[in-house]
Amino acid sequence: MLTGCDREPARKFIRPSAVVESWIDLTHSFDAATIYWPTEKGFRFEPGSNGPTPMGYYYAANRFATAEHGGTHLDAPRHFSATGLTSDAIDVGRLVGDAVVIDVSRQCAADPDYEITPDDLINWEREQHCQLVDLIVLLRTGWSAKWGDRTAYLGTDATGPEAVKKLRFPGLSPLAAKWLVEQRRIKAIGIDTASIDHGPSTDFGAHVALCGANVPIFENVTALDRLPPRGAFVAALPMKIAGGSGGPLRIVARISRPADR
Numbered sequence: 300m301l302t303g304c305d306r307e308p309a310r311k312f313i314r315p316s317a318v319v320e321s322w323i324d325l326t327h328s329f330d331a332a333t334i335y336w337p338t339e340k341g342f343r344f345e346p347g348s349n350g351p352t353p354m355g356y357y358y359a360a361n362r363f364a365t366a367e368h369g370g371t372h373l374d375a376p377r378h379f380s381a382t383g384l385t386s387d388a389i390d391v392g393r394l395v396g397d398a399v400v401i402d403v404s405r406q407c408a409a410d411p412d413y414e415i416t417p418d419d420l421i422n423w424e425r426e427q428h429c430q431l432v433d434l435i436v437l438l439r440t441g442w443s444a445k446w447g448d449r450t451a452y453l454g455t456d457a458t459g460p461e462a463v464k465k466l467r468f469p470g471l472s473p474l475a476a477k478w479l480v481e482q483r484r485i486k487a488i489g490i491d492t493a494s495i496d497h498g499p500s501t502d503f504g505a506h507v508a509l510c511g512a513n514v515p516i517f518e519n520v521t522a523l524d525r526l527p528p529r530g531a532f533v534a535a536l537p538m539k540i541a542g543g544s545g546g547p548l549r550i551v552a553r554i555s556r557p558a559d560r
Contacts, residue, residue: 304399304429304529317558325489325520325533325550326371327446334449334493334519335369337462342370367545373537374495374516378544379506384513386543391536393486393515396435398533398552399427400526404441407469411454413440414472414497420479427528431483435533439523440469443491446521454498470497473504480512487535489517489550517550526552 327333333342342365349359367386368374376383401423407413415438424430445451454467469492476495479485488495488509495516496505509516517535532553538546 304397304427304431304434318555319558320553320555323522323525323552323554325522325552326548327443327519327521329363329365329370329547332447333370334446334452335366336493337453337455337458337466338460339366339369340364365547367540367543367547368518371517371519371521371548371550373535373545373548374506374510374518375537375543375545376510376513376515378516379503379510380513383510386537386540386546389513389515394536395534396433396486396532398435398437398526398531399423399431399529400437400439400523400531402439402523402528403469404439407440407442411467411469412497412499413469415470415475416472417475417478420475420483423528429529431479431485433484433486435486435535436479436488437517437520437523437526437533438471438488438490440490440492441524442468443519443521443523446519453493466493466498468492468494468498470500471495471505472497473502473508476505476508480508480514485514487515487517489520489535491520491523493519517548520550526554530554 329342331341335341343363345362347360352358373386375386375389377385403415403419420431442452450456455462455465457465495518496503535548535550537548540546
């Protein structure tokens with residue numbers, strides 16, 4: 300019988316002094332090359348008059364403008380639910396906690412339109428001997444390796460409404476999303492692609508299921524290959540935009556291991 304995942308297995312039966320902790324940044328930097336949805340403008344950065352002042356000290360102050368949904372970002376439940384929580388209303392406890400990584404990169408390499416199924420999730424549980432209850436679930440498709448190449452990452456370099464029809468990348472199937480919220484009550488979910496729904500989606504069923512259950516979504520995450528299947532602790536703190544449907548996100552993970560490894 301499966302039970303909840305062991306929290307921080309590296310610490311079990313190990314003296315605190317014998318544990319080494321590492322922090323891993325799971326965030327893409329924001330700059331002029333940051334990838335946004337084809338209907339959105341990119342990240343805009345305006346340098347100030349930075350430099351020495353007449354008083355003798357250095358001073359820098361820049362300006363930026365961005366859509367809520369681009370680069371590594373949060374999808375607040377309001378994004379696809381009229382009654383969903385806005386960015387500022389999400390309980391911080393849903394944005395930090397124990398995390399697991401489900402690696403479906405092999406399936407996605409064979410099919411760029413792959414949709415992660417309930418069987419993928421159930422098979423992971425059987426292999427890891429735990430259930431995905433009250434966890435931050437991170438989906439590794441391998442797509443973050445394509446970051447920087449807009450065509451490879453999105454399936455098209457085109458922009459505008461018509462470009463949306465050309466998108467090609469993996470995602471979570473609506474059925475799997477519904478299973479996670481109804482059967483596992485996950486804290487939050489993240490993926491290393493531009494959307495939790497796969498590129499060809501037109502009904503965005505995974506978004507609808509997750510946002511309808513007030514599950515925060517993290518998109519365009521990176522470096523999931525550096526995390527173990529279990530044992531990481533994640534903090535995903537977005538810009539606190541009052542009434543927002545999402546926003547830029549800084550997401551990091553802490554992993555622990557015995558000092559002699």
